[in-house]
Amino acid sequence: MANVNPAMDGKIPQADVKIAKKKRSQWFEVWLRLKKSKAAMVGLAIIVILIFSAIFADFIAPEGIDDQDLDRRFVSPSAEHFMGTDHLGRDIFSRIVYGSRISLQVGFIAVGIAALAGGSLGAIAGYYGGKLDNGIMRAMDILLAIPSILLAISIVAALGPSLANVMIAVGISSMPSYARIVRASVLTIKDQEFVEAAKAIGANDLRIIIKHILPNAMAPIIVQATLGVAGAILSAAGLSFIGLGIQPPNPEWGSMLASGRHYIRDYWHIATFPGLTIMITIFGLNLLGDGLRDALDPRLKN
Amino acid sequence: MAKKLIEVKNLKKYFETKRGLLHAVDGVNFYINEGETLGLVGESGCGKSTTGRVVLRLLEATDGEIFFEGKNILDYSKQQMREMRRQMQIVFQDPFASLNPRMSVAQIIAEPLEINKVYSSKAEMNKKVKELMDTVGLAERLVNVYPHELDGGRRQRIGIARALALNPKFIVQDEPVSALDVSIQAQILNLMDRLQKELGLTYLFISHDLSVVKHVSDRIAVMYLGKVVELSDYKSMFKSPLHPYTQALLSAIPVPEIGVKRERIILEGDVPSPINPPEGCRFYGRCRHRQDICKQQTPQLKDMGNERYVACHFAGNL
Numbered sequence: 001m002a003n004v005n006p007a008m009d010g011k012i013p014q015a016d017v018k019i020a021k022k023k024r025s026q027w028f029e030v031w032l033r034l035k036k037s038k039a040a041m042v043g044l045a046i047i048v049i050l051i052f053s054a055i056f057a058d059f060i061a062p063e064g065i066d067d068q069d070l071d072r073r074f075v076s077p078s079a080e081h082f083m084g085t086d087h088l089g090r091d092i093f094s095r096i097v098y099g100s101r102i103s104l105q106v107g108f109i110a111v112g113i114a115a116l117a118g119g120s121l122g123a124i125a126g127y128y129g130g131k132l133d134n135g136i137m138r139a140m141d142i143l144l145a146i147p148s149i150l151l152a153i154s155i156v157a158a159l160g161p162s163l164a165n166v167m168i169a170v171g172i173s174s175m176p177s178y179a180r181i182v183r184a185s186v187l188t189i190k191d192q193e194f195v196e197a198a199k200a201i202g203a204n205d206l207r208i209i210i211k212h213i214l215p216n217a218m219a220p221i222i223v224q225a226t227l228g229v230a231g232a233i234l235s236a237a238g239l240s241f242i243g244l245g246i247q248p249p250n251p252e253w254g255s256m257l258a259s260g261r262h263y264i265r266d267y268w269h270i271a272t273f274p275g276l277t278i279m280i281t282i283f284g285l286n287l288l289g290d291g292l293r294d295a296l297d298p299r300l301k302n
Numbered sequence: 303m304a305k306k307l308i309e310v311k312n313l314k315k316y317f318e319t320k321r322g323l324l325h326a327v328d329g330v331n332f333y334i335n336e337g338e339t340l341g342l343v344g345e346s347g348c349g350k351s352t353t354g355r356v357v358l359r360l361l362e363a364t365d366g367e368i369f370f371e372g373k374n375i376l377d378y379s380k381q382q383m384r385e386m387r388r389q390m391q392i393v394f395q396d397p398f399a400s401l402n403p404r405m406s407v408a409q410i411i412a413e414p415l416e417i418n419k420v421y422s423s424k425a426e427m428n429k430k431v432k433e434l435m436d437t438v439g440l441a442e443r444l445v446n447v448y449p450h451e452l453d454g455g456r457r458q459r460i461g462i463a464r465a466l467a468l469n470p471k472f473i474v475q476d477e478p479v480s481a482l483d484v485s486i487q488a489q490i491l492n493l494m495d496r497l498q499k500e501l502g503l504t505y506l507f508i509s510h511d512l513s514v515v516k517h518v519s520d521r522i523a524v525m526y527l528g529k530v531v532e533l534s535d536y537k538s539m540f541k542s543p544l545h546p547y548t549q550a551l552l553s554a555i556p557v558p559e560i561g562v563k564r565e566r567i568i569l570e571g572d573v574p575s576p577i578n579p580p581e582g583c584r585f586y587g588r589c590r591h592r593q594d595i596c597k598q599q600t601p602q603l604k605d606m607g608n609e610r611y612v613a614c615h616f617a618g619n620l
Contacts, residue, residue: 193400196360201414201464202387215404 033295040291046284054100061094066249074267084269086260092270095251096277102252103233103281106167110232111225113171118178119221123209125179126186137183140176148173152235156244166245170235174228181224185217219296226289230282237278253278304335306369307472307504308357313366315349315356322578326352328528329366331603331611334472334521339498339505341519341536343512343551345573349528350508351395354474357506358390359383370472388418391465395477397457401449407460408445411435414467434463439493455486462493466501475507479514491518512555516540521609524548527576527584530603533611544612546589583615591616 034040053060069089077084083092118140125136143151155169189195190213198208237254239245246252248259253274260271315327326349334340344350355361357368359375367374375386394400401410411431414420421427432442438459449457458478465473475494479487495518497503509515515522515536522539524532524547532545543549550567557564571588583589583596595615603611606618 193394193396194402196355197392197394197400197461197464198402198413199360200358200387200392201468202384202417203413204384207417211405212402216402 030295034291037291037294039287040295043284043287043289043291046280047288050100050104050281050284053097054104057097057101061091061097063091063094065095065098065251066090067094074263074270076267077269083273084267086256086270087263092256092273095256096253096274099251099253099256099274099277100281102163102246102250103236103278106163106170106236107229107233110167110170110174110236111228113167114174114228114232115178115221115225117171118175119182119214121175122179122182123186123214126183127190127205127209127213133183136179140179143173144176146173149235149238152239153242153244156239161239161244161247163246163250166236166239169239170232173235174231177228178221178224181220182214182217185220186213189213189216219293222296223289223293226285226292230285230289233285234278234282304338306333307336307371308506309333309367309369310353310357311367311369313353313356313368314364315352315361316364319577324577325528325579326576327356327363328576328579330525330528330530332523332530332533334504334506336471336504337498337502338520339507339518341515341522342506342508342525343510343515343522344525345510347573347576348525349576350510350525351476353525354392354476354506354508358387358392358474360392388468389470390472390474391468391470392474392476393458393461393465393478396481397454397461398449398481400461401457403448403450406446406448407435407440407452410449410460411463411467414464418468420468430467434467437466437497438463453486454482455489458482458486458490459493462490462497466497469501470503472504472506475505475509477509478507480509480511487514494518512551524551527573527579529584529613530611531585531613533603535609538608538610544606544610544617545585545614546591547585583613 034044067090069085071089072081072085073087073089075081075085075089081091081093083096086092086095121136121140125133151173152166152169155172156165159165159168186209195208195212198212203212236245237252237257240252240254241258243255243258246255248255256274257271257278260267260274264271310330310332313327313330314325317324317326328349330349330353332340332342342350342353352361356363359368359378363376366376368376370386370389375383378386405413408428408431411434412427415427415430421430431445435442435444440456440459440463444452444456449460452460458481461478478494479490482490491514494505498505505518507515507518519536521533521535523530524539524545526547532539532543532548534544539548540552543552546567550569553564553567567590569588574584574587581600582598583592583601586592586596589596593615599615601613601615601617603613604617606612612618
C-alpha cells in the first residue's frame with residue numbers, strides 16, 4: 001500500500017470506546033419486551049400454573065384419577081368437591097389436575113415432533129432449493145390439503161388409540177405449517193453475507209444451517225410452536241372426545257367432556273369444567289404466542 | 303519481476319435471468335503479485351464484487367481459469383477447496399450483514415479455527431482469539447459482546463480478525479470501507495496496510511471509490527460492464543490513463559486546489575444492460591473516440607509495456 005499517515009497506526013484510541021455496561025443477550029431483550037405486554041404475562045401465568053399443576057399433581061389433587069364412589073355421584077360443586085363429581089362419583093377437580101399432565105405432554109411432544117420433522121424438511125427445502133424444494137413442499141401441500149383433524153383421525157385409526165399414537169398423529173398433521181415457516185425464513189437468511197462468510201471460512205452445509213441460519217430463524221418458529229401447542233392440545237382433546245384418543249379411565253380433558261355431555265341437561269358441571277379448562281389453556285397459550293410474536297419482532301410493533 | 307500469487311484468465315460468470323443471460327463477469331484477465339494490492343475499480347453493477355466472489359469460489363465460475371500459486375483452483379474438488387480456503391479469505395462490504403447477529407465476538411472470530419480444527423484445546427483457541435483481537439485493535443473486554451452492540455468500525459475489525467484467523471496469504475477486500483464514516487475509513491485502511499506489511503498479505507481491493515483505491519493500491523484494474531479495460535500500476539494510471547473510460551473516470555476526481563480546473567470528460571448515455579450484450583467494445587455507445595471497428599471487434603487486453611495493459615483498439619493513440 002502507498003503513503004500512509006504514520007500517526008494513525010490502525011489502533012483505536014482507548015478513550016473513545018463506549019460500550020453499554022450491561023451485557024444483554026438478545027434473548028434478554030426479548031424478555032424485557034415481553035414483560036411489557038400484560039396479555040402475554042397473563043398467558044404466561046396460566047401456562048406456568050398449568051405446568052406447576054402437572055408436575056405437582058400428586059400434591060394438589062385431593063383424590064386419585066379413578067377413585068369411584070357410587071354413593072356420591074353427580075355431586076354439585078361444593079366445599080368438599082370444588083368442581084363436583086361425575087357419574088361414577090369421581091372428583092372432577094382431581095381428574096382435571098391429573099389431566100393437565102396428559103394434555104401438556106401431548107401438546108409439547110406433538111409440537112416437538114412437528115417442529116423437528118417439519119422444520120428440518122423446510123430447512124432442507126429452503127437451503128438447497130430446486131427439485132428437492134419442489135418435491136418436499138408438494139408433499140407438504142398434500143398433507144395440508146387434508147383437514148388436519150381428519151388426517152389425525154385416520155392416523156390414529158390406523159395405529160390404534162394410545163397416548164403415543166395421538167402425539168404422532170397430531171405431530172404429523174401439523175408438520176406442514178412448520179415446514180413452510182422454516183423454509184420461508186431460510187430463504188431470506190441464506191442470501192445474507194454472514195452465510196457467505198461462513199462458506200468462505202470452510203463451513204459445510206450442515207453447520208451453516210444449524211449454526212447460522214436456524215438461530216436467526218427462531219423467532220417465527222417459537223411463535224408458531226407456542227400457538228401450535230394450543231392447537232395440539234385441542235386436537236388431542238378432539239380425538240379423545242370422539243373416543244380415538246386417550247382411553248378411560250385416564251383423565252383426558254376431551255374424554256371427560258365427552259362423558260359429561262350425556263348428563264349436561266341435569267348436571268352442568270361435569271362437562272363445563274373440563275371445557276373451561278381447555279378454553280383457558282388455549283387462551284393462555286394464544287396470548288403468550290401473540291406476545292412472543294410482538295416481542296421477537298420489534299419491527300412489527302409500533 | 304515479482305512472483306504472481308493469483309492469476310485470472312478469461313474468467314466468466316453468467317447468471318440466468320428471465321430476460322436472458324446476464325454477463326456479470328465476461329472474460330476478465332488480471333494477475334496479482336505476491337505482497338501487493340490490486341485495486342479493482344468500476345461503477346456499481348460492473349461485476350467487481352462478483353469477480354471477487356468467483357475468485358474465492360463462493361460463486362462457481364461459468365468459464366475460465368484461476369491460478370493460485372500456479373494451480374488452477376477451479377479444478378479442485380469440494381474437499382480440496384475447503385483446504386484451500388485457509389489460504390484465501392474475504393472481508394465483506396457491510397459489517398452489519400456479514401456478522402451473525404446471534405454469535406458473540408469471540409464465537410465469530412473462533413469459528414474459522416473451530417471449523418478447520420486448528421487447535422485441539424479450547425485454551426489454545428481462546429488465546430489465539432485474544433491475539434487476533436489485539437492484532438486488529440479490539441479491546442479484550444469486547445469478547446462476549448454481540449455485534450449489534452458495536453459500531454461499524456469495530457464490526458469491520460471483527461470481520462478482519464475472522465479473515466486473519468487462518469493465516470491466509472490472500473484476502474479479497476470487497477469494499478471494506480464503503481459502509482463506514484470517513485474517519486473510521488482511515489483507521490480501517492491503515493489497519494489493513496499495517497497487517498499487509500506485518501503478515502505479508504496480498505490483497506484484491508474492490509472499491510468504487512477512486513481516492514481510496516489510489517491510496518491503497520500498488521496496481522489498479524478498471525472494470526467496465528464485466529470486462530477489465532485497463533490494468534496498470536497506480537502512478538502511471540493516474541498520470542496518463544490509456545483507456546477512454548479510465549480517462550473519463552479520472553477526470554471526475556475533484557482537484558483540491560483553488561482556481562485549478564480540470565478538463566472534465568462528461569460521459570453521455572447510460573451503462574448498457576449486461577444481459578445479452580452485443581459484440582464489439584462494451585464502451586462503444588459512450589466513447590468519444592468510437593469508430594466502426596469498435597462496434598465489430600471486441601478489443602482484447604494489449605500489453606503496452608511496463609506491465610500496463612489496455613483493452614482498446616486505439617490504445618496509445620488517444
